[in-house]
Structure formats: structure tokens, C-alpha cells
Amino acid sequence: MTWSGRLLVATPSLEHPEFARTVILLLQHDDEEGALGLIVNRPLATEVVEVLPEWAGLAGEPSVVFGGGPVQPTGAICIGRRRPGAPLVGAFSELEGSPVLGTIDLDSPVEELARVVESVRVFAGYAGWTAGQLEAEVEDGSWWVLDALPGDAFSPSPGALWSQVLRRQGPPLAFAANHPGDPTLN
Numbered sequence: 425m426t427w428s429g430r431l432l433v434a435t436p437s438l439e440h441p442e443f444a445r446t447v448i449l450l451l452q453h454d455d456e457e458g459a460l461g462l463i464v465n466r467p468l469a470t471e472v473v474e475v476l477p478e479w480a481g482l483a484g485e486p487s488v489v490f491g492g493g494p495v496q497p498t499g500a501i502c503i504g505r506r507r508p509g510a511p512l513v514g515a516f517s518e519l520e521g522s523p524v525l526g527t528i529d530l531d532s533p534v535e536e537l538a539r540v541v542e543s544v545r546v547f548a549g550y551a552g553w554t555a556g557q558l559e560a561e562v563e564d565g566s567w568w569v570l571d572a573l574p575g576d577a578f579s580p581s582p583g584a585l586w587s588q589v590l591r592r593q594g595p596p597l598a599f600a601a602n603h604p605g606d607p608t609l610n
Contacts, residue, residue, distance in 0.1 A: 427453040429521020431572045432461060432558075433589055436603040438566040442494050445586045448551055449503070449577045451519060451527065459553040462501060464545075464577045465585040466491040472546050476500070478534045484543035484578045492547030501550055502528040504541035505578055513540050524574040543578055568597065 432448040448461040470489045473480035479502070480487060492501055504516060506524050515532030519525040528537060528544055537544075553561070561567055570589060579585045590601035 426455075426520065427459070427558075427569050429519050429525070429572060431570045431576060431589060432562075433568045433570055433586065435565055435568060436600055443551075443566075447576065447585050447589055448493075449525075449572060451501075451503075451550075453558070454555075456555055458555045459558045461551045462490070462492040462503065462547045462577075463551060464490065465579070465582040467582050468548065470548075476530065476546060479530070479544060479546065482534065482538060482541060482544045484545055485580045486582070490545060490547045490582070492549045493551030495550050495552045497549035499549060500530060501547045502530050502544050503547070503577060504528045504537065504544045505574060506540055507542045510540045513537065516540055522572065522574065525577060545578060570597075 427450050430450055432450060434443050434446045438444055443463075445465075446463045447465045449464050450459055450461040453459040467486055467488045468491050471480070472483040472487050472489060475489060482504075484505075491497075503519070504526055506516065506526060512518060513536060515529040515537055516526045519527065528541070558567070562569060570593060576585065576589065579588070587601040591598050
């Protein structure tokens with residue numbers, strides 16, 4: 425079983441501040457290797473132009489760096505959304521389960537990728553799990569594993585993504601979209 429290309433959506437019971445109300449795009453999931461994903465709904469204050477000026481023209485809105493997760497927060501991972509009908513190039517590694525999304529080699533010439541991708545998103549750090557760890561967290565009720573739409577990782581309103589993904593699931597998951605962040609304020 426592989427969940428690569430799918431979303432991990434934090435359940436309301438996941439209160440750890442690093443992951444509460446997060447939506448994670450799983451880039452890799454393997455029963456023996458574990459999993460690696462990017463939090464796609466945590467924009468940071470740093471503009472892409474400040475850290476990777478050559479990529480700023482391809483950055484989707486908001487054109488900021490996103491906090492991808494707690495692992496290697498000083499490292500960068502970039503994903504791109506391929507243009508319809510664009511050929512694959514070596515600097516774009518198609519994401520399993522999605523012919524539209526892929527990881528981008530930031531050392532590649534921007535001009536080469538500008539013909540292939542319509543937008544990119546840059547992440548500082550990533551979320552990672554050892555073999556069996558993610559499956560145990562799903563079993564414990566910390567995460568829902570849901571299908572991703574190509575636009576999820578590039579939402580222009582990342583702060584609303586958690587609720588949007590849940591609402592489109594229909595009942596009973598859609599009811600969780602209205603769960604207050606702090607139930608004592610309900």
C-alpha cells in the first residue's frame with residue numbers, strides 16, 4: 425500500500441502545535457522506507473524572491489516560502505505544477521499518483537523549467553516518518569488519508585485549505601471542517 429500523492433489531513437484530535445490543522449502532501453510513502461511529505465498550508469513570512477530570486481517569477485500566490493515540516497528546516501524542497509501537455513524534463517520528477525505535480529531540482533536552469541511548469545512552491549523543511557510510524561498515527565486517529573486535487577498544493581488561500589479539503593469529503597468528515605480550533609471557545 426502506498427499513499428504517495430495523497431493528502432494527510434490532521435484530525436481535530438491532533439493537537440501538537442507543529443501539525444495541528446495541517447494538510448500534508450505525501451511525496452513518498454513506502455512500507456519499508458517510511459514517508460516524507462510537505463505541509464502545504466503553512467505559509468511563512470519570507471518571500472521566495474528573498475531566498476531564491478531566480479525562481480520568484482514561477483512562484484504561485486502567495487509567493488512565499490512555506491514551512492514544509494520540522495525535519496531539516498534549513499533545507500529547501502520545491503514542487504511544481506506541470507503545464508497541460510508539457511513534456512517531462514529531467515529536472516521535474518513526477519509525483520506518484522499525479523501526472524501534474526512533481527518535485528523540482530532547484531539547481532536546474534529556471535529557463536528549462538519555465539516551459540514545463542506553470543508554478544512552483546518552495547518549502548523549508550519537510551515532515552518525515554519511519555517505517556510503520558505514519559500507519560500507526562493513522563490507526564490512532566491523528567490523520568485522515570484523503571485524495572489530493574492538483575490545486576491543493578498550490579491553493580492561493582492556504583489558511584483555508586484544511587477546511588476546504590474536509591468540506592469536499594461530504595459527511596461525516598465534512599462536519600469536522602467546522603470544528604473550533606479551541607473547543608472551549610465553542
